[in-house]
Amino acid sequence: MTLTLTTLFALALSATGALAEGDFIGTCDVTSIKISGKYLSSKCKNILGAEECTKLDLNNCLKNSYGQLEADPTAAGPHFTAKNQCVSCTNEQPKTGFVIGGGGGATLLHCLCNPGTGAAQASWPTAYFDLSQSPFLPSGTKGTAC
Numbered sequence: 001m002t003l004t005l006t007t008l009f010a011l012a013l014s015a016t017g018a019l020a021e022g023d024f025i026g027t028c029d030v031t032s033i034k035i036s037g038k039y040l041s042s043k044c045k046n047i048l049g050a051e052e053c054t055k056l057d058l059n060n061c062l063k064n065s066y067g068q069l070e071a072d073p074t075a076a077g078p079h080f081t082a083k084n085q086c087v088s089c090t091n092e093q094p095k096t097g098f099v100i101g102g103g104g105g106a107t108l109l110h111c112l113c114n115p116g117t118g119a120a121q122a123s124w125p126t127a128y129f130d131l132s133q134s135p136f137l138p139s140g141t142k143g144t145a146c
Contacts, residue, residue, distance in 0.1 A: 028054070030132070033106040035091045038081040040131065058109075062129060067115030069129035086111035087121065091131070107132040 028044035029051070035058075044054045059079035063072035064086050072079075080086040089111035113127040 030106045033091055033131070035089055035109060037089070038079075062109075064113045064127070067113045067125045067127055069109065069111065069113065069127040071129075080111065080113065084114055086113040086127065087124075088112050 028042045030042075032041075032043040034041050038057055038059050039055055040058055041053060041055045043051050046052055059077075059081055060075045061072060062069050062080045063077050064070075064080045064082075069080060069086070078085050081089070089109060091106050091109050107130055109129045109131055111127050112121065112124040114121075114124055
């Protein structure tokens with residue numbers, strides 16, 4: 001069985017009781033979440049409860065599955081930012097339309113993702129993923145600007 005460093009870190013934090021698995025909302029300031037390319041940065045509490053900046057490569061957590069973003073705990077891919085997978089990823093409010101059910105906010109990632117049908121990029125559907133629902137997000141690496 002192969003465990004990634006991210007998984008080991010998350011398990012260690014869960015074992016100490018410092019972070020409950022999947023408790024992204026409880027450990028990170030959701031108003032500080034920023035998406036830049038494949039990276040998420042946020043202010044999160046460390047195991048001692050102090051707030052620090054964290055950075056996480058979302059390719060280790062998410063994949064494109066025929067135009068939909070899905071959790072990818074094994075990082076098997078295809079990684080959502082790989083060539084011809086997803087583009088224009090952000091957690092900013094959509095410029096057109098609206099989000100049904102909950103309003104989204106800073107934890108709602110949306111991208112244009114390749115459905116695998118041969119459609120032109122301009123016709124790719126918008127895929128959504130609620131970042132607060134992923135148990136792998138509290139395990140970022142410190143030292144980035146939030």
